[in-house]
Amino acid sequence: MTSLYRAILAGLLIGAWYLGSKTGVxxxxxxxxxxxxxxxxxxxxxxxxxxxxxxxTLSETLMAFASGTTGGxxxxxxxxxxxxxxxxxxxxxxxxxxxxxxxxxxxxxxWFGLGMGSKVALGFTLVFxxxxxxxxxxxxxxxxxxxxxxxxxxxxxxxxxxxxxxxAAMSWVFSSLHISVGMAFVGAVIAEYLGSAAGVGYLILQAxxxxxxxxxxxxxxxxxxxxxxxxALVTLAETKLLVWQPRADMPRDN
Amino acid sequence: xxxxxxxxAVVRFGSATILGGTSLEIAPGEFVSVVGPTGCGKSTLLNLxxxxxxxxxxxxxxLGTKVSGINRRAGYxxxxxSLMPWRNARDNVAAGLQFAGMSKAQxxxxxxxxxxxxxxxxxxxxxxxxxxxxxxxxAQLAQMLILDPDIxxxxxxxxALDVQTRLMMENELLSLWQNSEGARKTVLFITHDLxxxxxxxxxxxxxxxxxxxxxxxxxxxxxxRPRDVAEIRHTHAFQDMHAKIWDVLRDQVLKxxxxxxxx
Ligand SMILES: Nc1ncnc2c1ncn2[C@@H]1O[C@H](COP(=O)(O)OP(=O)(O)OP(=O)(O)O)[C@@H](O)[C@H]1O
Ligand SMILES: [Mg+2]
Numbered sequence: 209m210t211s212l213y214r215a216i217l218a219g220l221l222i223g224a225w226y227l228g229s230k231t232g233v234x235x236x237x238x239x240x241x242x243x244x245x246x247x248x249x250x251x252x253x254x255x256x257x258x259x260x261x262x263x264x265t266l267s268e269t270l271m272a273f274a275s276g277t278t279g280g281x282x283x284x285x286x287x288x289x290x291x292x293x294x295x296x297x298x299x300x301x302x303x304x305x306x307x308x309x310x311x312x313x314x315x316x317x318x319w320f321g322l323g324m325g326s327k328v329a330l331g332f333t334l335v336f337x338x339x340x341x342x343x344x345x346x347x348x349x350x351x352x353x354x355x356x357x358x359x360x361x362x363x364x365x366x367x368x369x370x371x372x373x374x375x376a377a378m379s380w381v382f383s384s385l386h387i388s389v390g391m392a393f394v395g396a397v398i399a400e401y402l403g404s405a406a407g408v409g410y411l412i413l414q415a416x417x418x419x420x421x422x423x424x425x426x427x428x429x430x431x432x433x434x435x436x437x438x439x440a441l442v443t444l445a446e447t448k449l450l451v452w453q454p455r456a457d458m459p460r461d462n
Numbered sequence: 463x464x465x466x467x468x469x470x471a472v473v474r475f476g477s478a479t480i481l482g483g484t485s486l487e488i489a490p491g492e493f494v495s496v497v498g499p500t501g502c503g504k505s506t507l508l509n510l511x512x513x514x515x516x517x518x519x520x521x522x523x524x525l526g527t528k529v530s531g532i533n534r535r536a537g538y539x540x541x542x543x544s545l546m547p548w549r550n551a552r553d554n555v556a557a558g559l560q561f562a563g564m565s566k567a568q569x570x571x572x573x574x575x576x577x578x579x580x581x582x583x584x585x586x587x588x589x590x591x592x593x594x595x596x597x598x599x600x601a602q603l604a605q606m607l608i609l610d611p612d613i614x615x616x617x618x619x620x621x622a623l624d625v626q627t628r629l630m631m632e633n634e635l636l637s638l639w640q641n642s643e644g645a646r647k648t649v650l651f652i653t654h655d656l657x658x659x660x661x662x663x664x665x666x667x668x669x670x671x672x673x674x675x676x677x678x679x680x681x682x683x684x685x686x687r688p689r690d691v692a693e694i695r696h697t698h699a700f701q702d703m704h705a706k707i708w709d710v711l712r713d714q715v716l717k718x719x720x721x722x723x724x725x
Binding site for chain 2: 354356357358363367371375376379451454
């Protein structure tokens with residue numbers, strides 16, 4: 209039933225858009241035409257033109273996600289277990305996190321060039337802090353009873369780290385997985401849009417340059433589909449990896 | 463040589479003295495319960511024996527050596543949930559062996575055997591949140607016993623269970639303790655519940671109301687073993703013992719109660 213309603217709603221929205229652009233209520237110059245947008249998407253995929261761009265955007269996303277998560281977990285474990293260092297670094301971390309990261313894109317472009325490096329770097333800064341703060345919280349909230357229990361079983365410091373702190377932190381990382389994967393994607397696309405030679409963000413930028421609004425919308429449609437697919441993948445990973453949790457927690461943002 | 467000896471052990475948290483110079487000796491193979499009013503320092507006493515806490519003064523000896531750092535001769539059954547939530551029952555029970563370097567396959571095989579012994583046959587794949595409170599306690603018990611510790615430290619292990627489950631687990635604990643191969647293990651058992659203490663123990667030690675808690679009475683329980691903790695409660699010997707100990711304990715409980723009401 210729900211999916212029927214959803215289909216009707218989507219049909220109505222696209223139908224209204226189509227009629228609006230057809231009758232001129234919505235100027236096709238600014239709003240595009242659904243039929244042309246669809247044709248553009250089909251053309252991209254049938255000629256195969258889109259694949260290299262999509263591959264680049266998704267690789268950037270993956271690398272930003274992997275590096276940001278690894279960095280965030282390591283930094284979170286380290287600072288979570290050394291409260292003194294954390295209290296010294298605290299204002300710097302807050303400042304770095306408060307800074308609007310998008311503005312770093314031109315700097316990264318200068319440092320790492322217009323290739324994938326600068327895109328990964330921007331995604332990294334977005335993912336890192338989400339993961340970092342979640343791991344920090346996870347380390348702080350490790351149950352002291354579980355900790356003492358594991359110590360009484362003879363666990364060394366290393367083993368505590370590996371078998372208590374890390375899994376406890378990972379449950380928080382997973383709870384923020386949807387956001388961090390999304391951020392990696394956003395970082396990659398925005399950085400592409402702000403200056404690049406390839407990627408879906410670059411396609412959109414090009415289309416905008418020649419006022420091809422249909423292609424802009426087509427690019428947005430492809431990105432949205434990708435984002436949804438990534439999100440579905442995360443949900444799948446969650447249910448596989450967090451069997452030990454009573455239920456997936458609400459995502460925690462920072 | 464005693465299995466466990468507290469020598470004038472003192473514990474202070476900031477300016478508060480929780481344990482005053484506490485001395486207590488437990489012989490190898492003895493089952494000793496400690497009772498006392500809430501907040502008097504029972505868990506603190508146990509943490510000293512476990513090496514989770516160092517005394518501010520005095521010392522604790524375990525089987526002839528001074529306890530410093532985690533006491534590797536002791537196993538601890540916690541009042542709260544100490545199972546790792548991300549490991550299923552089998553891997554929780556196997557954890558201690560794995561930390562000591564045993565292979566996964568081998569430790570899991572031993573864990574299976576222990577799960578059987580504590581009445582968790584076939585529950586190895588369950589995660590803590592999928593088990594009942596009683597099952598989790600059984601898993602904790604197996605997790606402790608698989609390492610074959612000489613000394614068992616138990617902090618109100620059954621207080622969160624319903625009465626029936628509790629009686630069953632007390633009997634099972636006694637039979638595991640009595641029928642274990644090798645030397646009988648030394649047990650230091652903390653409880654609120656005087657009936658539980660008498661039913662299980664060779665000795666019942668009463669702690670005074672805090673602050674500066676010390677043991678104020680020490681009763682030998684000469685009830686015959688093996689015991690059924692549910693049935694033994696109806697015997698005259700048990701009830702006499704209960705009356706005698708309660709006489710001492712009541713004053714301490716009242717002291718703590720009056721203080722909490724006044725505060
Ligand atoms: N880490 C700590 N810092 C400060 N005070 C503490 C600490 N741990 C325990 N205390 C205090 O020491 C006293 C004894 O605590 P403990 O947990 O040993 O009591 P208990 O007899 O086990 O109580 P209960 O019967 O409720 O379990 C309490 O007043 C408690 O507030
Ligand atoms: Mg306690």
